Amino acid sequence: MDFVDSHCHLDDRKFDGDRDATIARARAVGVKYMLSIGTGDGPPGLEAAVRMADRFPFVYATVGVHPNDVSKIAENTFENLAELLRHPKVKAVGEIGLDYHWDTPKEIQTPAFIKQMQIAAEAKMPIVIHTRDAWRDTLDLLREHWAPTGLGCLMHCFSGDAEQARECLDLGFHLAFGGVTTYPKAAEVREAARMAPSDRIMLETDSPYLTPVPHRGQRNEPAYVVHTAKAVAEIRGVPLEQLARETTANFERFFGFPVQESQPPGVTH
Numbered sequence: 001m002d003f004v005d006s007h008c009h010l011d012d013r014k015f016d017g018d019r020d021a022t023i024a025r026a027r028a029v030g031v032k033y034m035l036s037i038g039t040g041d042g043p044p045g046l047e048a049a050v051r052m053a054d055r056f057p058f059v060y061a062t063v064g065v066h067p068n069d070v071s072k073i074a075e076n077t078f079e080n081l082a083e084l085l086r087h088p089k090v091k092a093v094g095e096i097g098l099d100y101h102w103d104t105p106k107e108i109q110t111p112a113f114i115k116q117m118q119i120a121a122e123a124k125m126p127i128v129i130h131t132r133d134a135w136r137d138t139l140d141l142l143r144e145h146w147a148p149t150g151l152g153c154l155m156h157c158f159s160g161d162a163e164q165a166r167e168c169l170d171l172g173f174h175l176a177f178g179g180v181t182t183y184p185k186a187a188e189v190r191e192a193a194r195m196a197p198s199d200r201i202m203l204e205t206d207s208p209y210l211t212p213v214p215h216r217g218q219r220n221e222p223a224y225v226v227h228t229a230k231a232v233a234e235i236r237g238v239p240l241e242q243l244a245r246e247t248t249a250n251f252e253r254f255f256g257f258p259v260q261e262s263q264p265p266g267v268t269h
């Protein structure tokens, strides 16, 4: 059974002591690909994830300026970003978006978000979205600046309700479900995970953060994507094998990998 972790921070310092062992554990439980998110500590270190992708054949990367790092943007930041997108293992721009939870002013987040959508559109690449306490503004900007491109948009760590999921799905976006899906209080997220079409969902860890049950409270790692997969399969009432197959195929299709969608004989859905 193959799984994909569509969002992890393999460059994070929390993995410094055992990064290779962590990656090996993920491979051992069937994680076929890991998408390492390339926001690092913000500019100028945007190649953080590319370095991970260069080391492991099954690790791919994104590049982007996280909304909480936009104050570090310098004159050459966007030029560097566009340049890094030419690396053969860079699959998306992200995570980008809006985050009103912390102190970064809206006035600098908004233009940085729009600019990165433009860079992604020029490169014909999908985007990975981070949105926190900023739902309305994020969706308004995506509707205006991204939806018309017809390119892919993945809502990372989808934590909204069914109505918000519907809004994203209607715009043609994909939803990535992570550890939050396993949290007792996240009934609304589970409802979203139940109603989303099988060709629009992906799995992620956001490791080392947002650890799924039963490891909640510990450091998260890509191998734990299996726990979220089990939770989402149960919520949707499908066998784990099916959920794994669907989410892996969705990842491959979305990010432009050769897709293996063949189904075992006798399985219909």
Ligand SMILES: [Zn+2]
Binding pocket: 007, 009, 037, 095, 206
């Ligand atoms: Zn992240």
